[in-house]
Amino acid sequence: MTRDKILESAALEIERNGLTQFRVKRVASVAGISVALLYSYFSDREDLIAATIVHRFRQVLLGQAETFTKPLRNVETTDQFREAISIMIADAQTPERDEGRILRIESISFAHHNLTASAGIAAAKEETSSMIMEIVQPLVDKKLLADGISGVAFARIWYALFFGQISLEGEHALSIENDGWLEALNVLANAMVRS
Numbered sequence: 001m002t003r004d005k006i007l008e009s010a011a012l013e014i015e016r017n018g019l020t021q022f023r024v025k026r027v028a029s030v031a032g033i034s035v036a037l038l039y040s041y042f043s044d045r046e047d048l049i050a051a052t053i054v055h056r057f058r059q060v061l062l063g064q065a066e067t068f069t070k071p072l073r074n075v076e077t078t079d080q081f082r083e084a085i086s087i088m089i090a091d092a093q094t095p096e097r098d099e100g101r102i103l104r105i106e107s108i109s110f111a112h113h114n115l116t117a118s119a120g121i122a123a124a125k126e127e128t129s130s131m132i133m134e135i136v137q138p139l140v141d142k143k144l145l146a147d148g149i150s151g152v153a154f155a156r157i158w159y160a161l162f163f164g165q166i167s168l169e170g171e172h173a174l175s176i177e178n179d180g181w182l183e184a185l186n187v188l189a190n191a192m193v194r195s
Helices: 002-017 025-032 036-040 045-072 078-092 095-111 115-141 151-164 178-192
Strands: none
Touching: 002 025, 002 036, 025 115, 025 178, 036 045, 045 078, 045 178, 078 151, 078 178, 115 151, 151 178
8 A cells, every 4th residue: 555655656756757857755755654664665766766667557558458458348249349349449549548658658668778667567568468368368259350360469450559559740651630540440440350
């Protein structure tokens, strides 16, 4: 409980002040504990920052995975499957998804330089992929996927679309109007469902 309170306070500190202006005293104050107690949970500032990055990364990743998989639960027919994918496509377009994706990218960037964060992020990815596959496997068992699409392929394609799409603003070679993007996603979705 105290550790989670510290991690939440540290996450707020990072969001407000960034890593360069991160202050352990402010984290302890917001958590309502002493700096000495904080250091009984974390060996130093870098350890706290690494644990915080992993904590927030895990929350974002599992939260997005829950949003991603929720429409797929209890799908029994191809029509229900198509409807579930339509919901997933719509959910992937919300601004909150972009904020979560950006946080993931920033977390991964930090993790490349910190072994604790790197290991924690790898564990969060493993936990998330297992969660997703538990939801996708029944679709395979019910033979709802098109021929040639394995459960892993389906999950990986939608994972990449759902977690990887970041708004690209401005005019450039990858610019596409929203209606065209959604139409392409729906064509792809229909191709993945057994006829």
